[in-house]
Ligand code: HMG
């Protein structure tokens with residue numbers, strides 16, 4: 001009998017790096033994405049098009065997108081790249097690099113790069129990082145797949161007004177108003193849209209008791225607006241097993257099907273895998289994580305990284321589930337990127353795998 005598949009959305013290059021204080025060379029970011037593409041991961045959130053005044057670390061995302069389009073990382077499976085953005089301005093920046101895509105079918109791939117943009121200022125020349133890096137991993141041995149799925153747009157709003165103001169300088173209602181034209185434009189250009197609901201299990205400003213009904217209402221509204229998936233996010237890691245269970249029950253009671261939900265756990269209180277188990281028992285099959293446990297939201301003080309991809313993969317494999325991800329390879333990447341950033345590797349399973 002085939003093992004049940006669980007989809008992992010690797011958010012390390014975006015959520016994992018956005019909060020790092022030191023500036024990270026764009027070559028390192030691209031190399032991280034290239035390496036991740038060789039692990040069997042099929043979805044990678046690669047950057048964000050947000051205000052560079054708010055999140056300076058992501059300012060070179062245009063450059064990264066351009067690079068991926070011109071020289072797609074080799075991978076055994078097609079990769080879906082996701083790009084986080086908060087408004088139409090961000091989408092326009094994305095489209096100015098990606099090229100508009102109105103005439104192509106949704107399922108088309110991009111065998112030839114789109115025309116180079118002329119309007120953007122921060123996308124420099126194409127880089128070729130992997131070939132010049134002595135430490136680079138060998139390219140994927142089994143095939144070099146360069147035709148990828150359509151790039152996806154990720155949008156985000158909050159389940160509390162305080163977090164909404166801090167993270168996006170607007171109310172929740174204003175976020176929804178921004179999304180209507182954004183979503184229409186993304187869909188006109190054949191880009192699927194995922195929507196995050198932040199602070200779904202606890203808010204740094206309002207505490208742990210975020211209303212599950214409010215989260216369900218927002219999820220329903222985002223799906224009705226056209227989102228393909230809602231990533232229910234525990235930004236602060238305050239989520240516990242009982243409250244995760246209650247939230248999932250509330251979503252179900254509101255008519256939201258499991259296939260439309262992903263879970264995004266930060267591991268601040270060490271509860272991410274416990275909450276993952278609750279999600280699995282409930283029937284959720286998509287989980288977000290970051291290699292090396294990188295990450296944190298700049299507007300959530302004290303919040304640490306996402307659950308480490310290595311920890312998630314180890315846990316899912318131990319349950320007899322299939323992720324398609326090579327544990328050894330992803331552990332090597334966790335070690336490598338932690339060292340590049342001069343920080344400790346936050347993945348227990350990754351460290352243990354490397355110590356074997
Ligand atoms: P604002 O200051 O209210 O916006 O920020 P504005 O429209 O007045 O624009 C201010 C300046 O930003 C202007 O530039 C705009 O052009 C520019 P100026 O004229 O002053 O030179 N601007 C932009 N530049 C580039 N790209 C854009 C863009 N939009 C405006 N898209 C805004 C409002 C939403 C833009 C701002 O608050 C922002 O960028 N916030 C993003 C914060 C962020 O990225 N947070 C982290 C990601 S969310 C997260 O991590 C949670 C998640 O992981 C799930 C979870 O764990 O909860 C997804």
Ligand code: MG
Nearest residue numbers: 015233235297
């Ligand atoms: Mg996050």
